[in-house]
Amino acid sequence: MEGTTPEALAAGQLSPSLPFVRREAVRLLTAEYSDEAAASEAIASGFRAVYAATQASVDQAVLSRTITTTQQLYRSNVFPVMKVTWGTYIDNLGHTTSNGCFRCHDGSHVSSSGKAIEADCAYCHDQP
Numbered sequence: 001m002e003g004t005t006p007e008a009l010a011a012g013q014l015s016p017s018l019p020f021v022r023r024e025a026v027r028l029l030t031a032e033y034s035d036e037a038a039a040s041e042a043i044a045s046g047f048r049a050v051y052a053a054t055q056a057s058v059d060q061a062v063l064s065r066t067i068t069t070t071q072q073l074y075r076s077n078v079f080p081v082m083k084v085t086w087g088t089y090i091d092n093l094g095h096t097t098s099n100g101c102f103r104c105h106d107g108s109h110v111s112s113s114g115k116a117i118e119a120d121c122a123y124c125h126d127q128p
Contacts (some may be wrong), residue, residue, distance in 0.1 A: 013069040015062045024050050025070045029086040040071045
């Protein structure tokens, strides 16, 4: 799965057969939650509430896949301890409109022990 709602839509993981699915996913992804478990539950209940009125016409397998995909998007993109929320960082693919990876991998971001984040692309992209 990719890391954005447009990519999830393009991959068929968020179904356009659900009215306003992207809007609802972004609404649920941008809400504040106390922890990952609370987010997971709120995402599930949020989608179910939105589509409850049309329950008969909503494919439950599609709704379930949408919930699971949105929960995974949350787990992959939101890190409250690090103060990283949905949308904190712009899409940095291609490095044409921003510093991309080098906003953090620039040699000046160091740990408490003084070690800088490596700038080698393999550091992030080749890890298992």
